[in-house]
Amino acid sequence: MQDPRNPRPPTGLAWRWGVIGLAVVGTAVAFGYVGGWLAPDRLSPKKMINVLQANGGDHPGYRRNHAKGICVGGRFESNGQLAAFSSARLFASGSTPLVGRFAIPGGNPQAPDSSAPIRSMALRFDMADGEQWRTGMNAMPVFPVSTPQDFYALNVATAPDPATGKPNPDKAKAFFGSHPETGPFLMWISQAKPPASYVDETYRSLNAFYLRDAAGQRHAVRWQVVPETPSTGDGSPAAGDTEYLAADLQKRLAAGPARWHLQFVFANDGDPIDDASKAWPEDRKVVDAGTIVLDSWQPQANGPCRDVNYDPAILPHGMEISGDPIIVARSAAYAESYLRRTSEEGHLPGTLQPKGTTP
Numbered sequence: 577m578q579d580p581r582n583p584r585p586p587t588g589l590a591w592r593w594g595v596i597g598l599a600v601v602g603t604a605v606a607f608g609y610v611g612g613w614l615a616p617d618r619l620s621p622k623k624m625i626n627v628l629q630a631n632g633g634d635h636p637g638y639r640r641n642h643a644k645g646i647c648v649g650g651r652f653e654s655n656g657q658l659a660a661f662s663s664a665r666l667f668a669s670g671s672t673p674l675v676g677r678f679a680i681p682g683g684n685p686q687a688p689d690s691s692a693p694i695r696s697m698a699l700r701f702d703m704a705d706g707e708q709w710r711t712g713m714n715a716m717p718v719f720p721v722s723t724p725q726d727f728y729a730l731n732v733a734t735a736p737d738p739a740t741g742k743p744n745p746d747k748a749k750a751f752f753g754s755h756p757e758t759g760p761f762l763m764w765i766s767q768a769k770p771p772a773s774y775v776d777e778t779y780r781s782l783n784a785f786y787l788r789d790a791a792g793q794r795h796a797v798r799w800q801v802v803p804e805t806p807s808t809g810d811g812s813p814a815a816g817d818t819e820y821l822a823a824d825l826q827k828r829l830a831a832g833p834a835r836w837h838l839q840f841v842f843a844n845d846g847d848p849i850d851d852a853s854k855a856w857p858e859d860r861k862v863v864d865a866g867t868i869v870l871d872s873w874q875p876q877a878n879g880p881c882r883d884v885n886y887d888p889a890i891l892p893h894g895m896e897i898s899g900d901p902i903i904v905a906r907s908a909a910y911a912e913s914y915l916r917r918t919s920e921e922g923h924l925p926g927t928l929q930p931k932g933t934t935p
């Protein structure tokens with residue numbers, strides 16, 4: 577009989593403690609994995625944004641890439657021609673309002689307009705039923721690299737050298753030398769002569785996506801936004817002018833709306849769908865979906881585009897992401913950038929504060 581003054585633990589208690597211990601350790605390991613502590617070399621959205629922020633400098637409240645920009649407003653007038661390939665309501669005939677943003681790449685919102693030969697256009701289409709399509713496009717034919725890891729490595733390799741404030745040419749050369757997929761981008765950039773205007777540019781999705789038609793059929797596409805009025809003149813800005821892009825846009829919109837055609841380029845079998853560093857041959861089928869009409873602008877400091885995250889994975893029914901790993905990495909990185917900049921705008925504790933303010 578058991579001595580009542582010295583009770584033995586009930587059978588199985590050790591086993592139960594073991595299960596609890598395992599659950600605690602398992603949870604800690606899961607946190608460690610998700611938080612990246614177990615794999616410090618793994619690329620996380622934070623790590624990606626840290627390198628962009630290190631290269632562009634600390635500019636509280638601004639995007640960590642494409643920091644210098646301007647908001648625009650307007651509409652998309654669909655001609656109905658894409659409706660056979662996508663069930664998205666946006667592509668039925670009719671007009672849909674949009675909130676847009678033009679920008680130049682880089683993390684410094686005070687950079688001169690000539691600091692990058694690339695301009696960008698971002699659009700958010702707001703459909704009557706509450707669905708949205710968000711897209712960010714660059715005026716260039718291909719992306720330099722195929723993977724988020726290589727985009728990170730490119731940013732590390734081209735980081736400004738503290739001694740000169742410019743990228744170290746040897747490191748940049750070593751990166752490009754060991755990444756042959758950057759060839760088409762380097763070829764383009766060596767000859768790029770960007771116009772001194774956002775209005776004269778052709779903007780491209782670069783990443784491929786799928787359209788899904790009403791019968792459930794998938795179509796791999798990239799899209800491009802092509803100006804209705806071809807550019808005139810050589811487009812060079814006046815010597816010493818560093819703010820010509822916004823000034824030109826304001827002047828052009830004061831004279832009337834600016835128009836682009838939203839064109840979808842269809843892949844042939846065998847075209848690379850998941851690699852934005854590879855162009856498709858020129859002869860691919862193109863469907864003109866309608867006209868982007870921009871008729872107003874607002875400063876980004878308080879305009880409607882300020883707090884928009886142009887996340888490329890936000891798509892209406894009838895459009896889907898492809899397997900291109902850059903699309904989901906963009907989604908995660910834009911969220912991290914958005915969280916930082918909106919937290920700074922809200923002066924939340926622990927965030928970077930604009931100069932001259934107290935947390």
Ligand code: HEM
Binds near residue numbers: 677679711723782905
């Ligand atoms: C892994 C690759 C990429 C990374 C990490 C990256 C990162 C970023 C970040 C952090 C922003 C600022 C987001 C915000 O705060 O709202 C941004 C903006 C932008 N990116 Fe990317 N990007 C990548 C690839 C691309 C590609 C392939 C394109 C293709 C066209 C692109 C086009 C744009 C555009 C247009 C904007 C400006 C959006 C706006 O005006 O708000 N990016 N990018």
